[in-house]
Amino acid sequence: MRQAVMYAPGDVRVEQRDRPAVARPTDAVIRVAAACVCGSDLWPYRGIDQIAEPRLMGHEYVGVVEEVGAEVRDIKPGQFVVGSFFTSDNTCEICQAGYQSRCPDLRPVVDESGGAQAEFLRVPWADGTLVATPGQPDADLIPSLLAASDVLGTGWFGAVAAEAGPGKTVAVVGDGAVGLLGVLAAKRLGAQRIIAMSRHADRQKLALEFGATDIVTERGDEGISKIKDLTDGYGAHSTIEAVGTQESMLQAIRSTRPGGHVGYVGVAHGVTLPGMELFLSGVHLHGGPAPVRRFLPELIDLILKREIDPGRVFDLTLPLDEAAEGYRAMDERRSIKTLLRP
Amino acid sequence: MRQAVMYAPGDVRVEQRDRPAVARPTDAVIRVAAACVCGSDLWPYRGIDQIAEPRLMGHEYVGVVEEVGAEVRDIKPGQFVVGSFFTSDNTCEICQAGYQSRCPDLRPVVDESGGAQAEFLRVPWADGTLVATPGQPDADLIPSLLAASDVLGTGWFGAVAAEAGPGKTVAVVGDGAVGLLGVLAAKRLGAQRIIAMSRHADRQKLALEFGATDIVTERGDEGISKIKDLTDGYGAHSTIEAVGTQESMLQAIRSTRPGGHVGYVGVAHGVTLPGMELFLSGVHLHGGPAPVRRFLPELIDLILKREIDPGRVFDLTLPLDEAAEGYRAMDERRSIKTLLRP
Incomplete structure (x- = not known):
């Protein structure tokens, strides 16, 4: 064969x-x-x-x-x-x-x-x-x-791990298939607002069709600021991390409000999380292989x-x-x- | 004054x-x-x-x-x-x-x-x-x-963050006042089994009085093995981390089964979490200042x-x-x- x-x-x-x-x-x-x-x-x-x-x-x-x-x-x-x-x-x-x-x-x-x-x-x-x-x-x-x-099962797990649901604002870091299907999952789970972080027109379009309500094209600190601006300064309730790099993990954690949930499903590559920052973030962190x-x-x-x-x-x-x-x-x-x- | x-x-x-x-x-x-x-x-x-x-x-x-x-x-x-x-x-x-x-x-x-x-x-x-x-x-x-x-509020938050509750086996890393009151909180929240990790006789005694069912005196890999032995090889459902060092955080994560919950309330000092290990652990991580x-x-x-x-x-x-x-x-x-x- x-x-x-x-x-x-x-x-x-x-x-x-x-x-x-x-x-x-x-x-x-x-x-x-x-x-x-x-x-x-x-x-x-x-x-x-x-x-x-x-x-x-x-x-x-x-x-x-x-x-x-x-x-x-x-x-x-x-x-x-x-x-x-x-x-x-x-x-x-x-x-x-x-x-x-x-x-x-x-x-x-x-x-x-x-x-x-x-x-x-x-x-x-x-x-x-x-x-x-x-x-x-x-x-x-x-x-x-x-x-x-x-990819659907993984995006779905990311949304479940991030506790996406009714009344929640969900941010999605990563516009690959998993991130896009994280958008679909968040929508299906009843999220009120879904912010897709994407710089690619074709992926933005699909994100919107899957249920995204907002697109943020900025990354890093600027992207985090945009998420804060869209959430009265608090950050998202739920963030789906679907990349797996140091930058994307920190972007996800920093985009999430204290007490919020980060669901991370990007396979971690070279990621080390600073303990004190995580401690002070007050977020819930859950993820792994879906x-x-x-x-x-x-x-x-x-x-x-x-x-x-x-x-x-x-x-x-x-x-x-x-x-x-x-x-x-x-x-x-x-x-x-x-x-x-x- | x-x-x-x-x-x-x-x-x-x-x-x-x-x-x-x-x-x-x-x-x-x-x-x-x-x-x-x-x-x-x-x-x-x-x-x-x-x-x-x-x-x-x-x-x-x-x-x-x-x-x-x-x-x-x-x-x-x-x-x-x-x-x-x-x-x-x-x-x-x-x-x-x-x-x-x-x-x-x-x-x-x-x-x-x-x-x-x-x-x-x-x-x-x-x-x-x-x-x-x-x-x-x-x-x-x-x-x-x-x-x-x-200390009670912090131990209580650790137990809540670790989702201690009925039917759960809870491990507690740290035998200071917060860890001991984490034992008390886990008991009060209905945990079935509470494993206190302690090497000091006076603290072991108080842990048992507060509701611990088992004492593990080993630390590090040996302590993790003991927790696994006590839980059919799976690890604890819930682990309260009440120290804040690299060793204690990894001990807590590694003592917890996939899908289990780590509630960490020890103030992080010099902690950096390896992303891939955390990813593969499948645990929930939540904590911070209570x-x-x-x-x-x-x-x-x-x-x-x-x-x-x-x-x-x-x-x-x-x-x-x-x-x-x-x-x-x-x-x-x-x-x-x-x-x-x-």
Whole structure:
């Protein structure tokens, strides 16, 4: 089968690999219907994360179950499934509390057997990781279901962690797919005012369509001042951080009022938080790898009812064979998010 | 009047100063009935915080109102009052949300006009900062009411920030007065299991009397392992951090399960939190200077009903004139907390 592999920064190739098979009795193997390039895939692509050896790429996926292990009870061959990027048993105390992305039995989807930017994918803990749709979904819903696999689930978690809700003013730091879907989540959760921080016209437009009420183009101290100006000097009640740099984390914390909530979902790179500033900020800080599995049933339901349309973040669709161009387009900001069809 | 003043590390003197008067129309002046030495006073005493010029000491107090400004409506001369260490208007959005310690109109009680380790104290924003007891309290309740002014309010906030409650296992890092009263708060809030981390027999004893169910004497990685052993490998649901060092913050974060809550109330000294570790921890982090004013009405009520006895943290009582000995006793860990009688 074909699989996207990153050899070095800027060097992504699609090559032939063995098709994965069930290895543990709790595995499933799926035929990937759609996968995509993640903002976090750009960290190694840009040389910020090191690549020691060729890396199998892709951790966002939807597809049809081909085969399941002997201990898989709920997931069945032929079902259309959406999965999350970390696997989880979904039975332990951590999973039951809604933190499936920190399951002690966690195994990454991208492991020895493959990544999701491929024709087939082996998924550990199939019952605890995958959610089946009722019947085969309409083809036009596939991008939205794929978004649920990571970027929607992550933006949603950011909004939940930031306690976005009725009466709240929510600021969103980051205008990538996760930030934009954080806007959508905040809107859906009932936020009164949603301030998207973005300097790109195409992303501003989508943010407004997803429910943003204000756009702030400034960054850093100027951006923080703007947020304060829009909130009687207090700062936002809730801030979603969807970048993961030192600058974006401090921007998020400083844009939030004392007692407010920062939901941070950008993968931290080179971030160190100054203890005294955090202490005096009085904010709540919560985030990390999103427990997408917690939200999947609800998100799939909203998508199938066509109440949300998160698939709009995909502004470029390419065949899997052109994965390299998908990475380039996102790296050069020509594409918000690129969908790959095996 | 007499006032404790710190001139340099290890150098505390009680000297004559002018008695403070109402300076702003929202001020009150109180005759201090009892004050005390705070764990945070030991930072400059030990030379960890710098002292540029002689510092008026004391920010914990109870007393009787002598005089009020023209705009003070609720607080009246003759009332017995308990106040918090930061002042607050208690009318703005931040105060109304329960974060009076971050009021934009905040003024420290220790300012140009004096500190609480004195005979008299000027309190800005009297209506928003002070809470009067119904009538004069019994003399034996004064230590507990004084504790409410800071250490109980701070330990309580730590427990609330850590979301201690029914069914929860709560770990407490730090066995000073705040940590011990964090134990009391967790018990009162209904926690199922309370693990006090302490290496001192007298403090362990008080922790057990306040409601601790387990004592862990180990620190650092060994202490974290013990907490994990006691919680099926998952970590505590809630951890109260009541020290403020890099070691204690990391011990608190690492002792907490993913999705759990760390309430940190130790004043941060030299703390920098590693972003990636925090991201992967999946914990909620909340803390800062405790909004004592939020909790005062409830805490005063519990004390007057004799349902809690937080004054037991005071194991040494001295006349104000012997303040220097009070500092020495706490510095040398001969006293958990020292009460000063003007």
